[in-house]
Amino acid sequence: MAPDAVATLPDQAMAPEPWRIHSVRRDVASNEVLSWTLYPEPGVEPGAAPAPGQFNMLYLFGVGEVPISVSAITDDGGIVHTIRAVGSVTRAMQDLEAGTVVGLRGPFGTAWPLEQARGRDLVLVAGGIGLAPLRPVIHAALQRRSEFGRVVVCYGARSPGDMIFRDELDAWAARDDVDLRITVDRGTAAWRGDVGVVTQLVDRGGFDRRNTLALTCGPEVMMRFTASALERRGLKPEDIYVSMERNMRCAVGFCGHCQIGAHFVCRDGPVFPYPVMEPAFRVREL
Amino acid sequence: MEVIAPQAVDTLIRLLAGEGYEVVGPTRRDGAIVYDRVGGLEDLPVGWTDEQAPGHYRLRERDDDALFGYVVGPHSWKKYLFPPEETLFRLTRQPDGSFVTEPGTSDAPRRAFIGMRACELAAIDVQDRVFLGQAVQDRGYAARRRDLFMVAVSCAEPGGTCFCASMDTGPRAREGFDLALTEVIDATQHFLVAEAGSEAGRAMLDRLDPRPASDAEQAATERVWAEAPEKMGRQMPADAREVLNRAFEHPRWEETAERCLSCSNCTLVCPTCFCSQVEEVPDLEGQRTERVRRWDSCFNQEHSHLVGGPHHESVAARYRQWITHKLATWHDQFGTSGCVGCGRCITWCPVGIDITEEVTAVRRDPEGRG
């Protein structure tokens, strides 16, 4: 017996489509972090433009697929993805040059709730490669700067050499309408900036505890302590959002790998209100 | 109430085959009752039954000629609707470095399933919600699901690991079928009561020489329906969801992990488990490649792979994930339990871990004081 009207959606959600690498940016001295600007090949009808916080599945012919969040959206339909070459697929992606065609399907998942920040202070706390998923929301906030109160960007990196998007960080630092705070876990003799974990940048305050939206992305332990620091500064847990990482494979809730409790990170995340993810920070191996 | 003769099941199989269906049903192979192509009554395990207990399965000859005198074996219909291996896409490299993507071969003959138990109908409803009920639908599943002819059988003699009555999914098939049969057999009589659940089912039933049931036959059938729920080998506590939602850090999981081999048998035999992974299978020249989906299991360490190490590293975390997903978080995700009470995970667990016993133990000692 047939279930009610089976509408099969376009294969776009499941089949990688060809997008060409227009340019490659290599960020860290080790070449471990790279950013691709991608454009669809002729004939590809791109789906909806990704919203900041969402991710695409990037595919390398003959190798495999990985979930990578969007790190910028260009005005002319290009998408920038920032990749850290640490797994088997991403390492195979590491040396690709401009002109190479890769596969892309998406966008998937939830976006940063930037609209909720209108008329409020906006605090963005990024750790390591976690700056990449927050980058498009910084771009959007700066484009619509007058809609928000103070914009505080806290960024923690392992060392000065591990920082990504240095040119952009310099540009933000030069603006007087962005409070950019950078810290590294391990300084060098030449490093003149802050040393210490990113949570201490939050401890320094400088935002309205009663009227702030905070978005954080980084290693789980860093997000957990960042949320504690924000709560210590008087933020309510529901004004804090986190972006989670799990083994997202199918991106549409079919494959079961990315569950955290009742949530599929690919479908219900990766951006979650902090109270929803709080148990995941507390219960081991949830 | 309409009655058909046992021989009408043979007619049914042949009529369905004649209409172009690939007819699949229970058959005896390698000491178990499995699902495979059947051509007629001679392929069914007529006169056989199964003995099931935690970690135990044996076939035994019955002293009658019951057609469906057994319950479910290691196979479920999942293997047809959500095959263990499926090529999702074939991709071919183009001269300009691009590639074209074509759908994988859609191996979707119209199938007729014979002898589906109530728990299995429920299991298909559960998987429908996964593959057809979300924002994106699975093309292959939808195609295979669309043209099924489903012949259900209400269980008269539930097995030793069955607990569908407590999951409210059986033992009587109530909906979701084209035809439903109830077999009545004793020293004096042997017949099947047939109910149509669709127009196609009605049309088919009309070709099987049905006749109205006598009062005695009706009474005997109703006795089967009434008594079957009392014969369940196992029972699941009704508040399993609440019990597990409170038990994330219960010490029981560590204890169970000492027995659990993390072999993934439970997930393979489970008719609702849907975890899969997609592998890239390139040819040697690197010009063509396939995206091949295979069943996966949350008991595999790689299932929770992250660059820093698997998220569910301990067996305890994997067991907790499985049982909590099945009985608790599934409700949040899909509006139903992920367990239908078929008992396969209990029977086919090599060390006999019993999902009902696990819930009962945690329920008895919610604080884990021992």
Add this chain to the structure above:
Amino acid sequence: MNELLAIIEKEPFFEDMAPEHRRLLAACAAKCSYTAGTRLMSDHEPTETFWLIREGQVALESPLREGSVAFQTLGTGDILGWSWLLPPYRASYDARAVTDIHTLRFDAGVLRERMEADPAFGYVLMKHFAALIVQRLQAARLQALDIYSHGGPGHGA
């Protein structure tokens, strides 16, 4: 005095302290500025002071580490110095002004006497500093974990 009290009242660190306790603190405080390069504390030296950094950056360094690379920096709104609180009242690192800094400097020797004399005040101040020390300890642990060395989020598996 009134100006010092006003500064103290605005600082989150002294938040939820009773007015009389804030007045006690203000009585032991003085505005104090230092030029870049000034060493405020030296490892193993006795210390009877703590500072509230109102503007500027201070580096904490260990002479045991080559090249005097800071293991932590403090900035606006941070408290510098808690070695005055417990015997042997000696610093356990160097503190150097990286930039010109403006501070409130507290005479901790006097404060300690007040804390002994007024256990209620002593308890309140001890509680505030205990929280600060725990916060620093947690931060140091996180820093030691090298949390960015693995893949971490960014969805780049």
